[in-house]
Every structure is written in structure tokens, then in C-alpha cells.
Amino acid sequence: MESMPLLADNDQEEKSKLGNLLKANVVFLVFHLSVNIHEPLVTQYLYNRFSDEVFGNSTVHSINKTSTCYLNESDPGYILQEKVQERTSNFQTVLTAISSSLLLISCMFLGSYSDFLGRRFLFIVPLIGEFLRYSTLTIVICWNLDLRYMYIGEVLEGISGGYHGVILASYAYTADNTPPNNSRTVGIAVIDFTTCLSSAISQLSTGYFIKDTGFLYPCLTASSPMLLSVIIVVVLLPETINTERRSQYPSPVKAVKNVFGFFFSKDFGPKRSLFWLSTGAYFLIYFNKGGIYVVEYLFQMNQPFCWGPELIGYFIMAGSISRQLLGIPVIKLFHLCTSDPVICIITSLIRAGAYVLESLADTNFMLFAVVLPTGIASPLLPGVRAIMSRMAPTEMQGSLFAVVGLMNVLSGGLGVTAFNEMYDATVKIFRGFTFLVCAACHLLAMVFIVVFLCLSHRTIAINTPTNVVINDSGQ
Template identity: 50%
Template sequence: MESTPLLQVHKDSEDRSKLGNLLKANIVLLIFHLSSYMRSPVLSQYLYQRYLSELVDNGTDAFSTSATSKCFVNITDPIYQNHVQAEEMSNNLRVMFSYISVPLSIITSTLLGSYSDFIGRRILFVVPLMGEGLRNALCTAIMYWNMDLRYMYIGEAITGITAGYYGVNLVSYVYTADNTPPKASRTVGMAVLDFTSYFAAALSQAGTGYFIQYTGFVWPSFVTSALVFLSVFITVVLLPETVALEKKQSPCVAPTKAIKNVFGFYFSKDFGRKRTLFWIAFLALFVTTVGDSGTGYIDYMLVLNQPFCWGPEMIGYVNMAAMLLNQFFSVAVVKLFHMCSTDEMIAIGTALVRGGSDVLHGLAYTDFMIYAQTVLSALAVPMMPVIRGIVSRLAPAEIQGSLFAGLTVAGAVATMLGMTIYGAVYDATVATMRGFVYFTCGGTRVLTAAILVVFYCLAPGILRKVKSETVIINEETHIATTPEKPDLDS
């Protein structure tokens, strides 16, 4: 005779995180992010150096893959204007990349995320990873043969069609939600994803600086492609599927139904009063992403010239230190403040700290100010994973893929919007006050904090009413089973 009821055993298993699955997924993400964080400085510095070579040499000399560059502290030097123009041209090309890849990624992420609820998660890993690998391989060929930079548009189209970086982020959040219960441990799981990302960045940054300095740009670009294809291999061989076979449905689901599933959280009557909370959390995440996306590649442009005049090695050292700090604080801050606070308060506090970090970045004119800004920024790292954890706990387990597909779409739109706005701001102010763009980013953090305050005030009352209505309905109809998955088509 059994001493423990089977239903209790099943409930206990659902309340525990599946650490084995999470570990394997984080290995895949670690390898992918090693590639991603290596590619960003390689591409940014390659474009800058190539445009600078064309401007200074007037196109008379073939472009060299050497990363060596001059830093003109005297802004009256005529060649200094070439450096400013090279920055602007590099910035404009990166913005054009986003115009190509992001709209396509929005469409693909919407469909992939929703369909993963029907056909499983592994395909959601493989498709975007393959797109990233092909894009990186094409970029390597362009660098090696000194081809026209417009060929990079093809690679951006490929990564857009396959969802690329956005797809990888999407599946990482969905897979974490699949393997964690809707409690504080899910927020920690989201923070662990950032821990993995920052750990990969810390490993790659200093090494990338040396790599660029002593081998040029081609070999680092080749390594980025090889790493992505390695992550594809590990996914196919080792990563378990989290959508049970008996729950899988025919992949022939109408695209209209898939789209309705993605956006039903905000419009479907099945979610009742919860729709208000979904909208508020959605806005908080959107505004935060706009701020995060606006200055990523501008950071490199800022320190390459006066008054900092950093080279690739110095950039690598500082980035490595930043990522190590981010890695330490990504989980530690969440675990520490969970002892005395809620997710909402953690998100509000970190948003304000990040705003202060952005303002300091904009005012920076010494190396020490950059270092101090890096520490403040690291303290605010838990902001995004906490917001994602808050949203994820509001949705049923069966449709987490659709939920994060919608959030990924929002992130893609916000990224394109942020790059466009902040790129224009940077172009307009680079010659007068290049740090001004960071002040505008700081404003988005204050707005995020205000939105989260509204969520903090409204959420307890709304969730209490939803729970009360559910209890009344169950008592009147004598229902003792778990409610079925909502139909988002209504």
C-alpha cells in the first residue's frame, strides 16, 4: 500500500525545477552567447576601421584587417573629422541592418513561438541558431575577400527570416518557463539566463580584444560562426524536448490561430481583468528594451576616440570586468532581495539605479567615471529577468511559447525603434556632446519605474478578484479539477 498519494507526487514534481534540462539549455546558450558577444566588437570595430581607411586613404589602398588605429585628441585636426564621419557611417549601416532583420524577425518569432506550443521546443532552438551561423559565415567571407559591405544585407535577411538572435532569446525564456514552477524560482531561472549570457561575455571580451589586435578581424569572425554551429549540434544531440508527446498537435495550425494565441493575452476575454496586468507589464518591458537597445554599439564608438582613446585590448578588459560584475549580480541581487522584497519592488529599484548609471555614462570624461558607471549598471542587471518572471507567472503553463513570442516581438520592435531614435540622436550630437544620448536612455528607466509602480499598486487587487471569482464559480458548479487551457481564439 502506498504511503504517499500519486496526485501529491505529481504536484511535488510540478513544483520543482528540472535542473538537468536547465543545465543543458544553458550550455547551448553559453556557446551561442560566446559567439554573439565576440561578434559585436568584431563587427563594430571592423566597420569603423574599414570606413576610416576608405576616408583617410581616399580608396587608394586596400583595406587592411589590422585593428590598429589612431586617436586624434585634437578636434581641430582635419583628419579628426574623418573619424567622426567613420563613426556616423558605421552607425548608419548598423541601423540599416536592423531595418532589414528586425521586421522579418518579428514575423518569424510570432509564428515560431506559437507553433512551439504545438510541435515542441527543439525546433525553436535549431532554426534561429542556423540563421545566426549562416549570417556569421557570410560576414567572414566578406571580411576575407574585402567584398562590398552591402553583401551583409543578405546575411541580415537570413537571420531575420530565421528569427536569429530574437529567436534564441525567445526559446531560452520559454524553455526556462517549461522547466520551472510559477514561483520565485522562475524569476531566478530567468536571472540565470542572464548569468549565462554575462559569463559568456566575460570569457569572450578580453580574448576578443587580443584576437582582434593580433590576428585582425577575419579569424574572430570565423570563430563566431563555428561556435554557433557547435551549439546547433549540441541541441540536436543532447537537449530534451519539454512538450510531451501526448500534448503535441498537428503542425498544420492556421497562422491566424497562431497569431491570435500570441496576442490573446492582451485582447481575449478569457483573461478578464488580467489583461490590464499583461498590458502594464508589456509596456514596462517595451520601454526598458528601447533604452537597452539604443546605445549598445555606440559604447564602442564613444571610447575609441577622445577623451578616452581606448584600443581593442582596453575595450576587452573593461567589457570583461563589466560582464563579470553582471554575472555576479544577475542572480545574487535577486536572491538577496527576495528575502525581504517582491519582484515588483526589485524591478522598480533596479530601474532607477540603471537610470543613474546612464546619466553618469553621459557625463563621463575620465576612465574612472566609466568604471563607476559600469558598477552601477551591474547592480541594475536583474531588472529585465525580474520583469519577464512577473509576466510569465501570469500566464498558463501550456501557452508560454505564445506569451514569450509576443514579448519577443515587442522586444524586436523596441530594438529597432531604439536604434533608430538613439542613432539619430547620436548623429546629431556626436560632434558637440556625444554623451547626450545616454541622458535620453536614462529617461526611459524613470518611465519604466513609473509603469512598474502602477503595476505594483494594481496587481494585488486584480489577482485577488480573479481568484475570488474562480472560487465562486467552482463552488457553484462543484468543480474540483484544474481549469482547462484557455481558448485564445475568442
């Protein structure tokens, strides 16, 4: 347990701006309603298209059936089913590689320049990019075009910042409107749990929507809230960046230095090692979260579960409700007796246990049993983000969350590739192997946080403000 806070308040404003936070969460809720319809739809649509190609018209898998799943390894359909999984997984990897390579650049500059151009700018650009990506998929589904046209949408997402840009904007906006204490942890956690609320609302209906109508109408439905979120930002969301700073934005080189200065600049002194440790832990945690979701869908859609869209919707909804109901109370409860790093250590251990249980699951009950520990462990990522945010100066929150955005893109992209390849290699040997790897990553992240906690006790300078120059004046 920490004997001192990571940063003193330094006469900062003590109250959160609840009105601004509420409006930002409305934007994020609408945005994630769209995301949570779209993302399961993509995997299931690709699986359906490749099933049509591999099995042919005589044994095509109708989307109106709950599931077609071959359990007997001697059945010719079983071999073809494995081929469908492999092709779906590989295509998802290609899509991720296209967008991730561009997102690494766009998120870095979006975050850094938002400290000067404003947070509304940081919301609008990636939201428009996501809308164009969803529209591209709608066109592919409507006219049954070659799947490679989906590459266009991934390029547009990469250039604009896409999903990760909106996440970056939400966290930076929350940091602007909360003081650097436990309120910021809760504020950042609320952003994550807004995701859970939207998922709970949309996932169950999405499964039935796909089953009853096919893929086109759900895809159109996903695009509409994305456009609505752009309108809400333009009309309702107040700017939090001082207009005087908009004429002082740095050169591209200086913007890059602002992002990486947390790790290399002498201005941060002994905090640099703490930034390295917290970022390393965040990378490992998001490597799991951002990379395993495609494998989870494939894991559920094939033996021994053979789930269709409805059961997948039930499972995602249950997980979302669990995180929504348990997340904030767990944070509040732990804040009564301990600090954010200790919360992260405990929840990381719980999450590792949940992945072990998922790896061993062979019945629906065992898979649904993962929901409870996952909900209890949900404060993990918000806690790490809050720790990093409190160590950064107020005027560099955009640059700090650009680091978070880069970690999201890099770790998520590598995770999708790594877990897809692992799943392909081990699916016939031990189908749950990838989840054991996730558990190991969480244990390693826990070690990083333990070292962070020990160093933060011993580093006296961590409790003093950091003065960092972020313009081109050279002063």
C-alpha cells in the same frame, strides 16, 4: 510590497528540472560565446572599412594600432573621423532595419507554434539562421567584398528568428522546467547571467584576437560555436512539449490570436491591463539595452577615450563579471523581503543613475565606475520577464515569450535607429546625451511598474487560474 503572489501555484510541479535547465544553459553559453565575439567585431570591422575609404591609403588606420583618435577639432582628420562615425552608425541602422522587419513576423510564429511543435524546433531554426549570418560576414571579410553583401546575412537572420529566436527559446524552455514562483525568476535570471559569463570569457580575448590577427580569424572563430550549439540541441536537449500536442497545432490566424490574446482576449479579464503595463515597461527597458550598444562602442572608440579593441574588451568583461557576480545574489537577497515588482522598481532606478554617470564620463575611471551599479541593476529584465511568465498559462509559455521576442525586436530595432540618429545629431554638442535619454526611459519604466504593483494589489481575479483555449476546436 505585495500582499499576494501574482498567480497561485495551482498544484503545479513544485520543483525545477535542474538537469534540463543545465543543458539549456550549456546551449546558451556556447551560443553567447559566439555572439560576444561576433557583435563587437562587426562594429569595429565596419569602422575600419569606412576609415579606409574616408582617410585613403595614405593615412589608413591600421588594425594593429590600439587607436587612432583625433582630439583637435581644427585638425582635418577630426572632421574625417566624425564622417567615419556617421557612416558606421548609418550602416548599422540599415542592417538592423533589414533584419528587424522580418524578425517581427518570424518570432511571433516561432513562439506560438513552439507550444505545439516543441522547443527543440524553436532552438534549431534560429541557431541555423545565425550560423548562416556569421558565415556571410566571414565571406565578406575574407574576400573584402562590398559591405552590402552583409544584407544577405541579415535577411537570413530575419527569416529564421536569429538571435531573438534563441532568446525566446531559452526563456520558454526555462518556464517549462520551473514552477511559477521565485524559482522561475532565478531560472530566467540564470539565462541572462549565462550571457554575462560567456561575455567575460570571450570579450577580453576578442580584443587581443582582433588586434593581433585582424578580423577574419575572430569571425571564423565566432561561427564555430554557433554550429556547435546546433549539434548540442540535436544530441542532448530533451523535448518538454507533449508529443500529443504536435498534431493539434493551430492555424496561422489562431497562432497570431494566441500571441496577442494576452492584451485583447476576454479570457484574461483584468490581467489584460497588467500585461499592458508589464509589456510597456519591458519595451522601454529593452529599448535602451537593445539600442544603445552601437553608440557605446562609438562613444568609447572616439574622444576623449580613444579606446582600441583591448580596452573595449576589458570594459565589456568587467561589466559581464559584475552582472555575473551580483545578479543572482541581489535577486536572492531581495526575495527574502520583497517581490519581483519591487525589485524591478529599485533596480530600474539604479540603472537610470548608471546611465547618468555614463553620460557625464570624461575619463576612463568614470566610465569603468558604471560597471558596479549596472551589475546591481542586472535583475531588472529577468524580473519583468518572470512577472509576465507567471501571469500566462503553462500551455501558452511559447506564445508569451513570442510577445517578449516581438518586444525585443521592435524595441531593439527602434532603439538602434533612434540612438544612432540622436548620437549623430548631438555628438558635437554633448556626446553623452543619448545616455541621458536612456536614464529617462528607465524612470518611465519604473512608473509603469509602480502602477502595475498598485493594480495587482487591487485585482482579486489575478490570483485565480486562467483557462484559455489555444487550439482550433472552438471549445
